[in-house]
Amino acid sequence: HGAIWEWGALLKSTTETVLHISIFNSLLTAAHGLSDEQREFQKVAFDFAANEMAPYMAEWDHKEIFPVETMRKAAQLGFGGIYVQPEVGGSGLSRLDTSVIFEALSTGCVSTTAYISIHNMCAWMIDTFGNTEQREKYCPDLCSMEKFASYCLTEPGSGSDAASLLTTAQLKGDHYILNGSKAFISGGGDTDVYVVMCRTGGKGAKGISCLVVEKGTPGLSFGKKEKKVGWNSQPTRAVIFEDCAVPVANRLGEEGQGFTIAMKGLNGGRINIASCSLGAAHACVQLARDHLLVRKQFGETLSNNQYLQFRLAEMATKLVASRLLVREAATALQENRPDAVSLCSMAKLFVTDECFNICNQALQMHGGYGYLKDYAVQQFVRDIRVHQILEGTNEVMRMIISRSLLTES
Amino acid sequence: MSGRVLVGVKRVIDYAVKIRVKPDHSGVVTDGVKHSMNPFCEIAVEEAVKLKEKKLIKEVVAVSCGPQQVQETIRTALAMGADRGIHVEVSGKDYDNMGPLQVSKIMAALAKKEEAQLVILGKQAIDDDCNQTGQMTAALLDWPQGTFASEVTLEGDKVKVVREIDGGLETIKINTPAVVTADLRLNTPRYATLPNIMKAKKKKIANVKPADLGVDMASRVEVLRVDEPPQRQAGMKVETVEDLVGKLKEAGRI
Numbered sequence: 001h002g003a004i005w006e007w008g009a010l011l012k013s014t015t016e017t018v019l020h021i022s023i024f025n026s027l028l029t030a031a032h033g034l035s036d037e038q039r040e041f042q043k044v045a046f047d048f049a050a051n052e053m054a055p056y057m058a059e060w061d062h063k064e065i066f067p068v069e070t071m072r073k074a075a076q077l078g079f080g081g082i083y084v085q086p087e088v089g090g091s092g093l094s095r096l097d098t099s100v101i102f103e104a105l106s107t108g109c110v111s112t113t114a115y116i117s118i119h120n121m122c123a124w125m126i127d128t129f130g131n132t133e134q135r136e137k138y139c140p141d142l143c144s145m146e147k148f149a150s151y152c153l154t155e156p157g158s159g160s161d162a163a164s165l166l167t168t169a170q171l172k173g174d175h176y177i178l179n180g181s182k183a184f185i186s187g188g189g190d191t192d193v194y195v196v197m198c199r200t201g202g203k204g205a206k207g208i209s210c211l212v213v214e215k216g217t218p219g220l221s222f223g224k225k226e227k228k229v230g231w232n233s234q235p236t237r238a239v240i241f242e243d244c245a246v247p248v249a250n251r252l253g254e255e256g257q258g259f260t261i262a263m264k265g266l267n268g269g270r271i272n273i274a275s276c277s278l279g280a281a282h283a284c285v286q287l288a289r290d291h292l293l294v295r296k297q298f299g300e301t302l303s304n305n306q307y308l309q310f311r312l313a314e315m316a317t318k319l320v321a322s323r324l325l326v327r328e329a330a331t332a333l334q335e336n337r338p339d340a341v342s343l344c345s346m347a348k349l350f351v352t353d354e355c356f357n358i359c360n361q362a363l364q365m366h367g368g369y370g371y372l373k374d375y376a377v378q379q380f381v382r383d384i385r386v387h388q389i390l391e392g393t394n395e396v397m398r399m400i401i402s403r404s405l406l407t408e409s
Numbered sequence: 410m411s412g413r414v415l416v417g418v419k420r421v422i423d424y425a426v427k428i429r430v431k432p433d434h435s436g437v438v439t440d441g442v443k444h445s446m447n448p449f450c451e452i453a454v455e456e457a458v459k460l461k462e463k464k465l466i467k468e469v470v471a472v473s474c475g476p477q478q479v480q481e482t483i484r485t486a487l488a489m490g491a492d493r494g495i496h497v498e499v500s501g502k503d504y505d506n507m508g509p510l511q512v513s514k515i516m517a518a519l520a521k522k523e524e525a526q527l528v529i530l531g532k533q534a535i536d537d538d539c540n541q542t543g544q545m546t547a548a549l550l551d552w553p554q555g556t557f558a559s560e561v562t563l564e565g566d567k568v569k570v571v572r573e574i575d576g577g578l579e580t581i582k583i584n585t586p587a588v589v590t591a592d593l594r595l596n597t598p599r600y601a602t603l604p605n606i607m608k609a610k611k612k613k614i615a616n617v618k619p620a621d622l623g624v625d626m627a628s629r630v631e632v633l634r635v636d637e638p639p640q641r642q643a644g645m646k647v648e649t650v651e652d653l654v655g656k657l658k659e660a661g662r663i
Contacts, residue, residue: 039481
């Protein structure tokens with residue numbers, strides 16, 4: 001029986017924490033309802049996650065390593081600009097394809113996948129709202145991850161109330177002079193291209209424009225690297241503008257269009273973040289299941305305990321329900337349906353909440369071991385906790401959904 | 410030389426799946442179980458694609474024998490860089506009984522038909538571990554064979570093959586056309602890229618029947634029964650060397 005042992009041993013030695021998510025129990029398989037081509041995309045993403053990410057996710061978290069080389073490897077496979085147009089280096093895939101890919105990658109490392117999704121969102125914004133020069137200047141390098149991007153909307157004084165942002169951009173000749181600061185910027189300080197929402201006009205959303213600011217621009221500096229509970233494979237810093245001069249040629253779209261661009265970016269971003277939560281939850285359900293089958297107390301395996309059986313069933317059910325909602329939202333966004341924005345908000349709200357609960361319950365099922373960093377389940381819990389907060393808090397999601405419900409036409 | 414390489418790819422149960430024997434002991438459960446390309450076949454495809462990238466050969470043709478589902482396996486080969494595929498349709502009892510003899514007859518017929526310069530196969534499949542198809546194919550064609558290859562170098566109309574053998578490494582030089590079988594360390598198969606997966610959709614897969622190739626699928630082997638490996642027995646601890654020798658003598662081991 002030499003060959004399979006040989007093969008398995010070689011793989012085991014390099015992938016100790018491989019969860020074989022892709023071949024898990026057919027009830028939970030993420031491949032249901034996908035086309036052959038989508039299953040191929042998914043397979044590549046699962047393989048990449050198992051081989052290139054899962055073995056390192058604990059180290060990246062512990063040592064706070066931003067895994068540039070690994071992300072560039074992912075970009076070589078087409079993961080740098082998944083829904084960016086091919087003529088500027090993207091893969092030209094759909095929102096659903098993208099969701100499937102991020103869900104699979106997330107099983108290897110949530111934090112890194114989440115950053116890749118933010119990078120993708122920025123690349124898409126430039127691709128969609130940029131003119132030819134801007135697209136040709138930025139998109140190819142972003143798609144190959146020769147350069148990395150950050151999305152800059154939140155400020156110390158404006159989180160949920162994003163439209164009240166204060167960073168100003170005063171027009172002086174053929175430059176905007178930026179003053180202000182952004183907070184909690186993923187990748188901030190280590191990335192090269194900053195997509196910045198700033199105020200060129202009056203108050204409110206209509207006064208906001210979107211500028212692309214390059215690292216190294218005089219007047220652009222960064223705060224200290226934040227110490228976080230999770231998402232440790234990506235640095236988070238404040239981004240500070242002090243009389244930072246940015247060419248008018250770097251403005252995406254028209255003056256006053258910035259807020260719309262930001263929100264349109266976030267619709268996709270919300271699906272991506274929810275997809276990352278899905279991957280984590282799937283991994284945790286498998287980890288919990290495996291643990292229940294092995295751990296014995298009171299003379300039998302935990303899997304014989306009805307409470308835990310029922311708990312596992314609930315977790316699995318919520319996982320499948322979550323997946324269906326995310327994929328429906330992705331399809332709605334792709335088709336530009338009128339309900340797309342609300343569906344994306346619903347998906348983000350429901351899925352990030354449910355998947356956090358799934359991961360948290362999986363941790364509980366591990367007992368004391370669940371609290372040790374030797375076990376992956378705690379990292380999934382820590383990493384996806386923030387998905388309920390960023391890209392629009394789950395409270396803001398409720399605002400969007402209720403507004404849609406109450407302003408019926 | 411035609412510059413054409415034929416690569417055989419087999420659809421097998423994924424290496425990570427826990428195999429279960431059917432209740433009637435006629436085989437293993439395959440329904441609803443994840444299948445993938447045989448890992449050694451992936452290595453074979455990778456080697457062929459590398460040769461093409463080095464411009465040493467012109468075309469890579471991926472071949473698989475089986476029912477409709479093997480087209481997935483051919484598509485994976487296309488996504489890795491193979492140029493076109495050939496699906497040899499085998500299903501039902503013929504597929505259940507298909508083994509190296511039938512496949513090697515098919516590969517030999519195709520190698521002649523396609524005027525292949527090289528046939529590259531995985532050294533063995535992880536489901537049956539036969540390690541015969543490459544050797545039989547070479548014999549049927551009366552071609553030289555370089556099996557258990559850990560290194561393949563094209564040198565004009567010859568191939569230098571470094572083989573992993575029990576005693577170490579053996580280097581041979583064989584004339585083309587030839588059959589090579591890929592061993593584990595030959596290369597590390599690439600991930601398919603998203604653009605290549607999409608391009609693969611447009612690549613052609615031809616359908617062929619064994620009868621069209623003049624191949625008789627009748628099996629000379631009958632599987633009587635399939636069982637799980639015996640359960641590992643508990644060991645025994647002994648206190649002294651004398652005890653150990655005594656127990657070994659009792660068990661008839663010495």
